[in-house]
Amino acid sequence: MKHVLKNRNLGLIVGIVVMLIAAWFLTPQFYGMSTFASMIRNNCVYAFLAVAEMLVIMSGAIDLSGPSVLAFTACATTLLYRNIPGIPMSVLILLAILMGVFCGVLSGLVTFYFDVQPMIATLGTSYIIRGITYFMTGKGQQMLPNYYTEEFKRIATGKILGLYNIIWVTILILILAGIFLNYRQQARRMLAIGSNKESAQVAGINVRLTGLKGYMIAGGICGLAGIMYAANYSMCLYSSAEGFEMTAIATCILGGAAITGGEARISGNILAILLMTIITVFISMLPGLSIWADAIQGIIIIAAVLLNIFMAKSSERNELKERGQRM
Amino acid sequence: MKKRVLSMLMVMALGAGMLAGCGKSGGNTDNSGKAPGSDNDKNVYAIVDKNTTEWCMKDVHGFTGFCEEVGYSYKDGTVAETSVSAQVQAIDELITEGVAGIAINANGDTGFEQILKKAQEAGIKTCSYDARLAPDQRVTHINQTTNEDAGKYMLRLGVLAALRCEYDENDPDMTATLKKALEEYTGPEIQLGIISAGVDAPVQNAWLVYMEEELAEDMYKGKVNPQMDIKYGNDDVTESGNQASAFLAEDKVDVIICISGAAPQACVSAFEGSDTDIKVTGCGLPSWVVDGMPSADEDYWSKFIPHILLWDLNYMGATAAAVLEAAVEDGFDGSVGSKLTIPAFDRYEERTLEVTECDDGGTEVVIGAPVVFTHENVEEWAKIL
Amino acid sequence: MIAGKKMLTKKQKAGRFLIRWEMLLMYLLIVLNLVLLIMRPDLYLKPGTLASMIQSGLNICPMVLGMSLIMMMGDVDVSCTANMVVCAYATGKLMEGGIPPAIAVPAGLAACIVLGAVNGFLVAYMGMPAVITTIATSLLYRGMVRVALGTNVLRVFPDFYSTVMWEEAAGIPVCMILYLLMAAVFVVILHKSRYGRALYMIGNNATTAEYSGMNVRKIKMITFMIMGFMSGLASIFYIGRLGGGAQSATGNGEEMTVIAITALGGVSAAGGSGGIYGPVIATFIMAVLKYSLSLLGMDDNGRKIFIGIILIVAVIVTSTERGIIDDLKENMRKKRQARYKN
Missing domain, CATH: 3.40.50.2300 (Response regulator)
Structure with a gap:
C-alpha cells in the first residue's frame, strides 16, 4: 500500500479516475467508441508538443515557439507537396523533421549561445517563424483541403490495425522519448544542466551544446507534429496552433517535470496528456462550461505546480528521515 | 572581443534592416x-x-x-x-x-x-x-444583411436540412417551404446544434438572439426543440473540431448550424469516415466549400452539407x-x-x-x-x- | 598598478557615460526620429503627429515601471494585463452601479494589489517559479472576468481616464507628464532606498541575499504588490485610450510588449542589472517605432515580425552589454600595459 502511495504519478492517476467517473455520470456519451477515436486523434497534436516541451524544460529552459514551428512545417510541407508533384511521403516527413530541427537550432542558439533568457528568446523566435510562415503562404493564405490528396492525408488518417496512423506515430514518439530519457547519456546531460548549470559545467558537460541539442530534438518533434497536423485536418494557416504552447507547458508541469529543470518522467507526461485530453473533451461536452475553460486551466496549473513542489519537498524530507533512521 | 564585434554588427544590421524595410515597404503597392x-x-x-x-x-x-x-x-x-x-x-x-x-x-x-x-x-x-x-x-x-435575416435564414436552413428538404430557389426565405414541411412532419422533436465562435463574439450572439426569436414562431412548436445546443469553437479549427466530435459522439442533434467561419470544415473533417446522419449547414465561403470538400465529391454535398449560405x-x-x-x-x-x-x-x-x-x-x-x-x-x- | 579604485579623468568618465546602454537607447530614439523626419517630413512636421505617436505608445507605461522592478529581481509577471482587466472590471462594474469614481477607482486599485499579493504569495512563500505562476494566474484572472462579464462590455468609466490619454498640457501630452513623474518616483525607490538596494542584491544572487539576512520573501511580496498596483494604474491609461470601454479580452497580448520594452530598456531578465531610465526611453522607442513603421508603409504583420526581431537583437546586445564595456576595459588595460613595457 505504501508503495502505491509513494508512486509519484498517484496524483495524476487519481485525477484521471475522478474525471472518468464524473464523465460517466454527467456526460455518458463520452464513452462512445467514436468519441475516443476522434478525441485522441484531435489531441495528438498536444501530445507532440508536450513531449517536445518536456525535453526543453528538463534542460532548464522553456520553449514558447513550438506551435510556430508546427505551423511553419505544416504550411511548408503543404506548399512543397503542391509545387513538386510526385514527392514521396517519406521524403516530406524527413523534410518536415529537418525544418523543425533547423528552427530549434535558432531558438537554441539564441538561448544558450547568446545567453538570452529562454522565455524572451523563444518568444522572439516564435514571432519570427510565424512571420516567415505568413509571407511564405502568400500573406496569410490558408492551405485548403483540396491541396491534400489521399496519399498525404493517409499519413495521419490512414488506419493500421484499426487505429489511426497519427495515433501510432504518437505512441512511437512517446516510446522513443521514454527510451531516450532512461537510457541515453544525452538525456542525462540535459537533466544535469537543467538541475544546476554551474555544476554541470564544472563536471565537464558542454552546457551550450547540450542545451542546443535539446532544442534541436524538440524542434524536430514539432516539425513532425506540423506535417501530422496538416495531414490530419487537411488545412493549416500561419496562425495555426496559436496558444497551444501554454497547454503544452501545463501538461509537462502536470506530468511532473520541474519547471526549473532537472526532472522529467515520461510516464508522468503520458498520464498528464491523457488527463488534459479528458478534461478538454469533458469541458466541451458540458454545455455552458466552455466559458470557464481558461479559469479552470489556470487553477489546474497552479494546483499541479503546488503539488509538484509539495511532493518534492516531502520526498526530500522522507529521504533525510530514512537516512537518519539508517544511521 | 567576439561578443563586442557581434553586438556592433547586430546594431548595424538593425539599422540597415530598418532602412531596408522602410524602403521596401514604401514601394509596397499592396x-x-x-x-x-x-x-x-x-x-x-x-x-x-x-x-x-x-x-x-x-x-x-x-x-x-x-x-x-x-x-x-x-x-x-x-x-x-x-x-x-x-x-x-x-x-x-x-x-x-x-x-x-x-x-x-x-x-x-x-x-x-x-x-x-x-x-x-x-x-x-x-x-x-x-x-x-x-x-x-x-x-x-x-x-x-441584417442580423435578423442572417440569424433567421441560418435557422431555417438548419430546420430545412433536418427535414431533408431541398432549398427552393423560388422561395428564397424558405418560410413557405418550411411551413408545409413542418406541417407534414410527424417524427420526433428536431434538435438543433450550433457551433459558434467565441463566447463573447458580438455578431454571433446577435444572430443567436434572432434564431431564438424565430424558434418561438408557431410553425415550430412541438416540432423543433426551442432549446438549441450551443457549443463554442472560438473560430479555431481544432477547437471547432473538438466540438464537432462532441456532437458526433452525443448523437443527439439532427443538424449542426455553423455560425463561425472555421466550423463547416472542422465538421466535415470530424465526420469523415463515420456514417452519421447529422447534417451540417450554416454560413461559409463558397470557395472554401468547393475547395474544402476533400475530394470535390458530390458525396459530401448529399451526405453532409445540403446547402450553406453567405452574403456578398x-x-x-x-x-x-x-x-x-x-x-x-x-x-x-x-x-x-x-x-x-x-x-x-x-x-x-x-x-x-x-x-x-x-x-x-x-x-x-x-x-x-x-x-x-x-x-x-x-x-x-x-x-x- | 595602484590597488583599489582607479581615478578616472573627466574625459574617461564622459566617455563611459556616452556608451552606457541608456545612452545607446537615446541614440536609437534620435535615429528613429531622424529617419521618419527624412522620409516623411510632411508627416513628421505636421502638428499633432509627435503627440499622437507618444500617446499611442504610452497606454501600457505604468506596467513597464512595475515590470522593471520585477525583472530586476529575476522574476517576470505575465499576468499584468489580466490584472489590469480585473481592475477595469471592478471599477467599471461599480460605476455602472452608480458608485462615484472616488470610491470605484481606489476599489479597483485595491483589487489589483490583492491579486498582486496572490502572485507574490505563490512565488515568494510557496516557492513556485514566477514564469509558470504568472502564466497560470493570468489564465485564472482573465478567466474570472470572462465568467463574470460574459459577452458584456463595460462602458461607464470616469472622464479623467480619457483626459489622461488624449489631452495635452502646454503642448505636452498629459500621459507623458504623468509617466515621467511616476518614473521619477521609481528612480527614488530604486536608487535611494534600502528596498531598492535589496532588489539588486536579490536579482544578482537570491541565495546570497537570503544568507546575508535579508527577508527575501517579504521583498518579493512587496514587489509583486507594487506590480499589481501599477497594473491597476495601467487600466486608467489603457481604457482611457479606448475612450472608456472594456471587455474581457481587453489588453490580451500586451504583456509581451511590456516585457519586450523592459528587456529593451536594459533590464536583464536574469536579474540584477538595469535601471528605470532605460525602460522609460525604451517605451518611447517602441511607441515611435511602431507608429513610424506604419507611416512608412509597412503592413501590420510585417511590423509584428520586425518588432520580434528587434526584441531578440536588443536582448542579445543587452546580455553582451557588459561584454562591450568589459572588453573596452580589457583593451585599455592591455594598451596601457604595452605602453609601460616599452
Missing part, C-alpha cells in the same frame, strides 16, 4: 494604391478590417478592387491582431496620414469613442460595415468605398431615406441602395438578403467569394 495619374491631393479612402485572415480580406479585396476600377486612391490599414486597441492604433496612424475617409469593421462595440472624435475633428468621414460602430460615430453602417463580402467592401466617396465628395450624410448609387464594376451592375433605420438608433444600408448556395450554384459563386 496596401495602398494611387489611381493612375493622380497626385497627393487626391482623397485617400482607407479600410480597417477585423484581422488579416482570408475571410476578412474578402471585404478588403472588394474595397480595393472597387477603388482601383473606379479610380479612387485607397489604403489598407487592416490589423493583424483581432483587438480594438490595434484598430485604434491603426486609425490614429491613418488620421496622421491625412486620409479622407475610413471604413471600419469593428472588433468590439466600444473603445472607439476618443479616436473617432479625433477623426471627426480632423474632418475625416467614417463609416462602419459588418460589425457596427456607435450611431454617432459613423455616417452610416453597411450591413451585408466583396460587394460589401465596394459599398463601403462608395459610401466614403459619397460622404466626402457629394455630402452624403447617411440620413434615413437618402440614396446611394454604386457604379457598375467587375461583374456587378449599377445599384442604388436606400438608407434605412438601424435598430441601434443610427442608420444603415442593407445590401440584401443572404445568398444560399446549393450544389447547383456554388461553383459559380466560388469564383468570386
Whole structure:
C-alpha cells in the first residue's frame, strides 16, 4: 500500500479516475467508441508538443515557439507537396523533421549561445517563424483541403490495425522519448544542466551544446507534429496552433517535470496528456462550461505546480528521515 | 572581443534592416494604391478590417478592387491582431496620414469613442460595415444583411436540412417551404446544434438572439426543440473540431448550424469516415466549400452539407468605398431615406441602395438578403467569394 | 598598478557615460526620429503627429515601471494585463452601479494589489517559479472576468481616464507628464532606498541575499504588490485610450510588449542589472517605432515580425552589454600595459 502511495504519478492517476467517473455520470456519451477515436486523434497534436516541451524544460529552459514551428512545417510541407508533384511521403516527413530541427537550432542558439533568457528568446523566435510562415503562404493564405490528396492525408488518417496512423506515430514518439530519457547519456546531460548549470559545467558537460541539442530534438518533434497536423485536418494557416504552447507547458508541469529543470518522467507526461485530453473533451461536452475553460486551466496549473513542489519537498524530507533512521 | 564585434554588427544590421524595410515597404503597392495619374491631393479612402485572415480580406479585396476600377486612391490599414486597441492604433496612424475617409469593421462595440472624435475633428468621414460602430460615430453602417435575416435564414436552413428538404430557389426565405414541411412532419422533436465562435463574439450572439426569436414562431412548436445546443469553437479549427466530435459522439442533434467561419470544415473533417446522419449547414465561403470538400465529391454535398449560405463580402467592401466617396465628395450624410448609387464594376451592375433605420438608433444600408448556395450554384459563386 | 579604485579623468568618465546602454537607447530614439523626419517630413512636421505617436505608445507605461522592478529581481509577471482587466472590471462594474469614481477607482486599485499579493504569495512563500505562476494566474484572472462579464462590455468609466490619454498640457501630452513623474518616483525607490538596494542584491544572487539576512520573501511580496498596483494604474491609461470601454479580452497580448520594452530598456531578465531610465526611453522607442513603421508603409504583420526581431537583437546586445564595456576595459588595460613595457 505504501508503495502505491509513494508512486509519484498517484496524483495524476487519481485525477484521471475522478474525471472518468464524473464523465460517466454527467456526460455518458463520452464513452462512445467514436468519441475516443476522434478525441485522441484531435489531441495528438498536444501530445507532440508536450513531449517536445518536456525535453526543453528538463534542460532548464522553456520553449514558447513550438506551435510556430508546427505551423511553419505544416504550411511548408503543404506548399512543397503542391509545387513538386510526385514527392514521396517519406521524403516530406524527413523534410518536415529537418525544418523543425533547423528552427530549434535558432531558438537554441539564441538561448544558450547568446545567453538570452529562454522565455524572451523563444518568444522572439516564435514571432519570427510565424512571420516567415505568413509571407511564405502568400500573406496569410490558408492551405485548403483540396491541396491534400489521399496519399498525404493517409499519413495521419490512414488506419493500421484499426487505429489511426497519427495515433501510432504518437505512441512511437512517446516510446522513443521514454527510451531516450532512461537510457541515453544525452538525456542525462540535459537533466544535469537543467538541475544546476554551474555544476554541470564544472563536471565537464558542454552546457551550450547540450542545451542546443535539446532544442534541436524538440524542434524536430514539432516539425513532425506540423506535417501530422496538416495531414490530419487537411488545412493549416500561419496562425495555426496559436496558444497551444501554454497547454503544452501545463501538461509537462502536470506530468511532473520541474519547471526549473532537472526532472522529467515520461510516464508522468503520458498520464498528464491523457488527463488534459479528458478534461478538454469533458469541458466541451458540458454545455455552458466552455466559458470557464481558461479559469479552470489556470487553477489546474497552479494546483499541479503546488503539488509538484509539495511532493518534492516531502520526498526530500522522507529521504533525510530514512537516512537518519539508517544511521 | 567576439561578443563586442557581434553586438556592433547586430546594431548595424538593425539599422540597415530598418532602412531596408522602410524602403521596401514604401514601394509596397499592396496596401495602398494611387489611381493612375493622380497626385497627393487626391482623397485617400482607407479600410480597417477585423484581422488579416482570408475571410476578412474578402471585404478588403472588394474595397480595393472597387477603388482601383473606379479610380479612387485607397489604403489598407487592416490589423493583424483581432483587438480594438490595434484598430485604434491603426486609425490614429491613418488620421496622421491625412486620409479622407475610413471604413471600419469593428472588433468590439466600444473603445472607439476618443479616436473617432479625433477623426471627426480632423474632418475625416467614417463609416462602419459588418460589425457596427456607435450611431454617432459613423455616417452610416453597411450591413451585408441584417442580423435578423442572417440569424433567421441560418435557422431555417438548419430546420430545412433536418427535414431533408431541398432549398427552393423560388422561395428564397424558405418560410413557405418550411411551413408545409413542418406541417407534414410527424417524427420526433428536431434538435438543433450550433457551433459558434467565441463566447463573447458580438455578431454571433446577435444572430443567436434572432434564431431564438424565430424558434418561438408557431410553425415550430412541438416540432423543433426551442432549446438549441450551443457549443463554442472560438473560430479555431481544432477547437471547432473538438466540438464537432462532441456532437458526433452525443448523437443527439439532427443538424449542426455553423455560425463561425472555421466550423463547416472542422465538421466535415470530424465526420469523415463515420456514417452519421447529422447534417451540417450554416454560413461559409463558397470557395472554401468547393475547395474544402476533400475530394470535390458530390458525396459530401448529399451526405453532409445540403446547402450553406453567405452574403456578398466583396460587394460589401465596394459599398463601403462608395459610401466614403459619397460622404466626402457629394455630402452624403447617411440620413434615413437618402440614396446611394454604386457604379457598375467587375461583374456587378449599377445599384442604388436606400438608407434605412438601424435598430441601434443610427442608420444603415442593407445590401440584401443572404445568398444560399446549393450544389447547383456554388461553383459559380466560388469564383468570386 | 595602484590597488583599489582607479581615478578616472573627466574625459574617461564622459566617455563611459556616452556608451552606457541608456545612452545607446537615446541614440536609437534620435535615429528613429531622424529617419521618419527624412522620409516623411510632411508627416513628421505636421502638428499633432509627435503627440499622437507618444500617446499611442504610452497606454501600457505604468506596467513597464512595475515590470522593471520585477525583472530586476529575476522574476517576470505575465499576468499584468489580466490584472489590469480585473481592475477595469471592478471599477467599471461599480460605476455602472452608480458608485462615484472616488470610491470605484481606489476599489479597483485595491483589487489589483490583492491579486498582486496572490502572485507574490505563490512565488515568494510557496516557492513556485514566477514564469509558470504568472502564466497560470493570468489564465485564472482573465478567466474570472470572462465568467463574470460574459459577452458584456463595460462602458461607464470616469472622464479623467480619457483626459489622461488624449489631452495635452502646454503642448505636452498629459500621459507623458504623468509617466515621467511616476518614473521619477521609481528612480527614488530604486536608487535611494534600502528596498531598492535589496532588489539588486536579490536579482544578482537570491541565495546570497537570503544568507546575508535579508527577508527575501517579504521583498518579493512587496514587489509583486507594487506590480499589481501599477497594473491597476495601467487600466486608467489603457481604457482611457479606448475612450472608456472594456471587455474581457481587453489588453490580451500586451504583456509581451511590456516585457519586450523592459528587456529593451536594459533590464536583464536574469536579474540584477538595469535601471528605470532605460525602460522609460525604451517605451518611447517602441511607441515611435511602431507608429513610424506604419507611416512608412509597412503592413501590420510585417511590423509584428520586425518588432520580434528587434526584441531578440536588443536582448542579445543587452546580455553582451557588459561584454562591450568589459572588453573596452580589457583593451585599455592591455594598451596601457604595452605602453609601460616599452
